[in-house]
Amino acid sequence: MMKCLLLGLLCLALTEGLVRVPLVKKKTIMKERGLLKEMLKYAQYSSQQGYFESLINQNDMAYFGKVGIGTPPQYFYLHFDTGSSTLWVNSVYCNSDACNSHPLFNPSQSSTFTSNQQPFSIKYGTGSVQGFLGNDTVTIGQLTVTNQQIGLSTSEPGDHFARPLHDGLMGLAFRPPTYQTIVDNMIQEGVIEEPIFAFYLSRDSESGSEVVFGGVDPSHYEGQINWVPVQQNSHWQLVFEGFEVNHQSTGWCDSGCTAITDTGTSLLLCPPQYVDSLHQMLGAQQDSNGNYVFDCNAVSSLPPLTFVMNGAHLHLPGTAYVLQDEDSNSNCQSGIRASHEEYRNGYPYWILGDVFLRQFYSVFDQGNARVGFANLA
């Protein structure tokens, strides 16, 4: 049974007895790069190469990648999160329960670590982390970024970060004003040629999830990439112009809706003022806890949701927005919940979490301040 907590922009899963799944390694990076070059020529995009990193899909609730910190690298599984900025990791100075049974970063065993002991603290909706900042080398697959600022946790109250695999967090927000994300540093240090990264998020807990830095992976999508501009200094926040249920406009976004594109949120978050009407239109029932559920056997006949973004119609079928829970015989939970704000910048406020992002190949283009969505191959 999956439970979902909202931690600000993060929606984390609490799961028990999870087995660590080995990473699927991309066999031939050079071959992929060759492919990418061909594709990019075709697509008239100038990127020359991309660096691939396999991600682990944790019960369709969170996606983790293996990251090395320090020299020699100490390895951790970090939650890859486009909805926050900071890269932080459990450290040997952390005494919280959440740090138990996790690998802990020991800066005294890294020859490249520097720190002026500046404190940091991040508050999420229902959890927080505190510690101090340092700089060190970060290794992601074939990529090496030197002098990346990282947070070393000293305190992680509660059990939000206690779950398996969560050794820390890799913030990938769009040009945050007060912090250089690892992508900002990759660009500054010239380790990627194009300021772009892209996600393929697998479904049904399957392996094969992947993020590419410096390019896109043509084997994961087909057709064109539909681009939507994002606002400066935002968490990949975009404005879109329409929302349909069963190909009928709801009118809710006719004057614009705003949405954050967030790999770190598990579900699709809808403006709270529309959650009930939306589920009524979809024919959902409420269970004894007040959660919206669907008949598991009727998921394939549910109406599609359509987001109209910069002219493109992006469809989300029932199989995407209903959580298929193997334990449950007849009722399946809705993958749509209320966001924590009705409006942002005057527009109804959505968060496009993994429920949405699994349906598309998603491209985060920092250079051109836009997000792209393409149909999966």
Ligand SMILES: *[C@@H]1O[C@H](CO)[C@@H](O)[C@H](O)[C@H]1NC(C)=O
């Ligand atoms: C740490 O790295 C950041 C970039 O992530 C850089 O701006 C800062 O100057 C570095 N600090 C030190 C002390 O090198």
